Amino acid sequence: MLARAHPRGQRGLILGYAGLGGLHRAAVAVFGRSGNRAGDAALIEIEGLTKRFGTFTAVDRVSFTVPRGEVLGFLGPNGAGKSTTMRMLAGFVTPTEGTARVAGFDVQTRPVQARRELGFLPEGAPTYPDMTVIGFLGFCAGVRGYHGAARNRRVEQALALTGLEPVAVQPVETLSKGFKRRVGLAQALLHDPPVLVLDEPTDGLDPNQKHEVRTLIRRMAPEKAIVISTHILEEVDAVCTRAIVIAAGRIVADDTPAALERLHPSGRLDDVFRALTTKQAA
Amino acid sequence: MRTTLVIARRELAGYFATPVASVFIVIFLVLLGALTFNLGNFLDRNQADLQPFFTFVPWVLLLLVPAVTMRLWAEERRSGTIELLLTLPVTQAQAVIGKFLAAWAFCAIALLLTFPIVITVNFLGRPDNGVIACGYLGAILVAGAFLSVGSALSALTKNQVIAFVLAVALCFVLAMASYPLVTDFLGAHLPAMTDVARRIGVLERFQDFTRGIVSLNDLIYFASVIVFFLFLNTVILEARRAD
Numbered sequence: 001m002l003a004r005a006h007p008r009g010q011r012g013l014i015l016g017y018a019g020l021g022g023l024h025r026a027a028v029a030v031f032g033r034s035g036n037r038a039g040d041a042a043l044i045e046i047e048g049l050t051k052r053f054g055t056f057t058a059v060d061r062v063s064f065t066v067p068r069g070e071v072l073g074f075l076g077p078n079g080a081g082k083s084t085t086m087r088m089l090a091g092f093v094t095p096t097e098g099t100a101r102v103a104g105f106d107v108q109t110r111p112v113q114a115r116r117e118l119g120f121l122p123e124g125a126p127t128y129p130d131m132t133v134i135g136f137l138g139f140c141a142g143v144r145g146y147h148g149a150a151r152n153r154r155v156e157q158a159l160a161l162t163g164l165e166p167v168a169v170q171p172v173e174t175l176s177k178g179f180k181r182r183v184g185l186a187q188a189l190l191h192d193p194p195v196l197v198l199d200e201p202t203d204g205l206d207p208n209q210k211h212e213v214r215t216l217i218r219r220m221a222p223e224k225a226i227v228i229s230t231h232i233l234e235e236v237d238a239v240c241t242r243a244i245v246i247a248a249g250r251i252v253a254d255d256t257p258a259a260l261e262r263l264h265p266s267g268r269l270d271d272v273f274r275a276l277t278t279k280q281a282a
Numbered sequence: 283m284r285t286t287l288v289i290a291r292r293e294l295a296g297y298f299a300t301p302v303a304s305v306f307i308v309i310f311l312v313l314l315g316a317l318t319f320n321l322g323n324f325l326d327r328n329q330a331d332l333q334p335f336f337t338f339v340p341w342v343l344l345l346l347v348p349a350v351t352m353r354l355w356a357e358e359r360r361s362g363t364i365e366l367l368l369t370l371p372v373t374q375a376q377a378v379i380g381k382f383l384a385a386w387a388f389c390a391i392a393l394l395l396t397f398p399i400v401i402t403v404n405f406l407g408r409p410d411n412g413v414i415a416c417g418y419l420g421a422i423l424v425a426g427a428f429l430s431v432g433s434a435l436s437a438l439t440k441n442q443v444i445a446f447v448l449a450v451a452l453c454f455v456l457a458m459a460s461y462p463l464v465t466d467f468l469g470a471h472l473p474a475m476t477d478v479a480r481r482i483g484v485l486e487r488f489q490d491f492t493r494g495i496v497s498l499n500d501l502i503y504f505a506s507v508i509v510f511f512l513f514l515n516t517v518i519l520e521a522r523r524a525d
Contacts, residue, residue, distance in 0.1 A: 090369040092523060115371040122369065126362035130299040131292075142288035143370045187366070 041104065042067045043117075043195050043225035044089065048098035051084050051249075058084045060249035061098065066225040066242075068194070071217060073240035073257070074229040077277050081249040082229040083123045086199050089227070090120040102195050116144070119193040121201055125184025129173035133164055133183055136172060140187045158186040163212065177204040185213065189220075196226040202235060214239045233269040247277040285372055289380025290387070297388050302353075306346065310392045313342050318399065330407025335399055336417045336492040340424050340485055343389070344457060347425055348449030350388065351432025352442045354381050355519070359440040368523060374516045382433055382512055389425040393418065413494035420491025423504040427484055428453045430511035437518040456507075459483040482507075 042065035051059040059081040066072050076082050087093040089100050091107040091114060100107045103117035127136055137158055141151040159165050162182040167175055172183055181204050188196060201217070202210045210232075217226060217239050230236065236243050236257050243260055245253040253260055253276050257269065264271040297303040314335070318324045322334025358364035367377055403409045432449035439445050458464050460483025468476045484507075487500045 087365070090365075092365050092369050094523075112371045112373060115369060118369075120369045122362065122365040124362055126366050128292075128296070128363055129361070130296055135295075139288065139292045140370065142291075143285055143372055145285070145371075147284075184366075 043103050044197075044227065045101040046085075046089065046098070047100070049085060049088055049095050049100055050097040051081070051088060051093060052096045057249050059088070059095075062246070062249070062251055063098075064244060064251070064254060066227060068225050069222050070242055071221050071226045071228065071240045073236040073243040074227055074246065075231075075233070075236065075243055075273060076229075076246035078231075080246045080277070082246060083199055085246070086120075086197050086227065086229060087122075089197055090118060090122075091115055092122075116191075117193055117195050119188035119191065119196045119198075121184045121188045121196075121198040123199040125181045127172045127180060127183050127187070130171060132169050132171055133159070133175070133186075134168045136183065137186055137190060140190055144191045146191070154190050158190045161189055161216065162186040178206060178209045181205060182209070182213075185216075194224055196220070196224055198226070198228045200230060201228055202230065202232065210235075233273060236269060245273065245276050252276045286376045286380045286383070289367075289372065289377060290383040293381050293384030294387055297350075297384070302350075303388070306350065306388075307392050307395060310342060310346055311395060313346075314338060314396060315399075317342070330403055330409040332399065332403060332409070332414050332417055333492065335396075336421065336488075339393075339417075339421045340457060340488055343421070343425050343428055344450065344453050347389065347428040348432045348446045348453065350385050351429055351436050351449055352445040353436070354385065354433050355437040355515075356440050356442045356445045360442075364523070368519075374519050378433070378512055378515045378519065382429060382508075382515075385429050385433065386422075386426050389429065390422050393421055393425065410494065413492070416494045416496055417492045419496065420488045420500075423491070423501075424484055424488050427456070427504055427507045427511075430508045430515070431456065434511045434515040434518060437515050437522065453484075456482065457484045460486040 044064075044066040046065070047063050049059055049062045050057065062081070062085055064072075074082050074085070084093055088095045089102065089107065091111045094108070102114040105114035105117065107114045128139075131139070134155060137155045138151060141154045144154075146154050159168055162185050164179065164182055164186055167179055172180060175183070181201070185198070185201055188198065198217075202213050205213060214235065217228065220226070221239075221241075228235075228239070240257055243253070243255065243257050244251055245260070253263070253272075260272050261267050261269055264275055297306075317338040318335045322337060324334045327334065355364070358367060368374070372380075400411075400414055403414075404411070428449075431452050432445070435448045435452065436442075436445040438448070455464060459479040460481070464479055464483075465476050468479050482503075487503055490497060490500050
C-alpha cells in the first residue's frame with residue numbers, strides 16, 4: 001500500500017520534507033479518522049482514467065494516488081487534460097473508462113458521498129454573480145448540510161481563512177478578480193474536507209495574494225490530500241511535494257519537484273517542462 | 283429534501299435579487315388585466331365570474347413561463363456555475379426539483395397577485411368562489427406543466443434565446459394538443475398519435491378546472507406531465523452535463 005502511494009524514489013523526500021506531516025500521518029494511522037472508510041489508504045485514487053470526446057482523447061489512461069499530507073502539482077500545457085481529469089475526479093465529467101475514488105468513495109457509483117469529502121475549485125472559480133459573498137457561502141454550507149449556528153460558524157471560518165471579511169456583504173459581481181477567486185476557494189474549504197482539488201487556485205491573484213494562498217495551502221497540507229493545477233512553475237517549488245506533468249492526456253513525469261529539476265542539465269523546471277511537453281506533442 | 287429546499291430558496295431569492303421578478307410580475311399583471319377587461323369584456327358581460335380572466339391565463343403563461351425557465355439551466359451552463367452546483371454533494375434530481383420548485387413558487391406568487399380581480403368580482407356581484415379557487419388551482423398546475431417543459435429544454439442549451447423559443451413552441455403544441463390544429467395535422471401524417479394527442483391537451487384539462495371541476499384524472503394528468511418532463515430534465519442534464 002505504501003509503495004503504491006509513494007512511487008519509488010519519492011519516499012525519502014516525503015519523509016524528509018515535513019516531519020510534522022509524517023507525525024500527523026502516524027497519529028492518523030493509530031487513531032484512525034471518523035468518516036474515512038478507507039482508513040489510511042490514499043485519499044485520492046485514480047485508476048486508468050480515460051476521457052474521449054468523439055475521436056479526440058482528452059485524458060488517456062491516467063493513474064495516480066495521493067495520500068494524506070501530499071500536495072500534488074498538476075502541470076501541463078493548455079489542453080493537456082488537466083481540467084478534464086480534475087472534473088472527472090469531482091464527478092462533473094463522466095469518464096469513458098477507468099474510475100476515481102475520493103476518500104474511498106467511487107465518484108461514479110457513490111457520487112454524493114465522494115463529493116462530501118471533496119472541496120473542489122472549478123476552473124475560473126464560477127460563483128453566482130448576484131449573490132453576496134456571505135449569501136453564496138451560506139448557500140454552499142446549507143447544501144453541505146450545515147444549518148443554523150453551525151452554518152454561520154462555517155461561513156465565518158471560511159471568510160477568515162481566505163481574508164474575505166471586508167467584502168462579506170458585497171455582491172460577488174462587484175468584486176475584483178482576486179476576491180472572486182478567493183470566494184471560490186472559500187467555498188472549497190468551507191466544510192474542511194480531507195481532499196482538495198483546486199484548478200488554478202492562484203490564477204488572477206496579485207503576488208501578495210498568491211503568497212497568501214500558497215501559505216494557506218501549505219498550512220492545510222499535513223491534514224489533507226491536495227491536488228492543484230497550475231501554469232506557474234515557481235508555484236510547484238513553493239507548495240508542492242510532488243509534481244505530475246501531463247501532455248496530450250498522458251502522464252509524462254511523476255516525481256518530486258527536486259527530482260524533476262534534475263532531469264534537465266540547466267536544473268530549471270521551465271526547461272524540464274518544455275522538454276517533456278514539446279517532445280510529447282511532436 | 284432539505285438540500286432541495288436550500289437550492290430552491292437560493293433560486294427564488296435570485297429572482298428577487300435582480301429586476302427579473304418585478305419586470306415579470308408587472309408585465310404579467312398588466313397583460314392579464316388588459317386582456318381580461320378589453321378583449322374579455324369582463325364588465326360588459328354582467329356576470330359575476332372570472333371566465334374571461336381564466337380564458338387568458340394559459341396564453342399569458344404560455345408566453346411568460348418560458349421567460350422564467352429559459353435561464354434555469356442555460357444560464358448556469360453559460361456562466362459555468364453548473365460545474366459548481368453539480369459538484370456539490372447533491373443529486374441531479376435534487377438540483378432539478380429545487381430549481382423547479384423555486385420557479386413554480388415564483389409563478390404562484392405572480393398568479394396570486396391577481397387577487398384584486400377576485401375582490402372586484404366579489405364587490406360587484408356574488409360569484410361562486412369555489413369555482414374561482416378551482417380556476418386558480420388549475421392555473422397553478424398549468425404553470426407547473428409549462429415550467430417543467432421549459433426547464434427540461436433549458437438544460438439542452440447554453441443559449442437562452444433557443445431555450446425560450448423551443449419552450450414556447452413545445453408548450454403551445456402541448457396546450458393545443460386536443461384541438462384540430464394539432465389533431466388534424468397528426469391525422470394526416472401520424473394517425474396513431476391522434477388519439478394520444480386528444481388526451482394530453484393542457485387547455486382542455488384546464489377548462490375543467492375553470493368550470494369548477496377538480497377530477498382525479500386531471501390531477502393525475504398534470505402530475506404526470508410535470509414528473510415526466512422533470513425526469514427528462516435530469517436525463518438531459520446527465521447526458522449533457524459538461525458540454
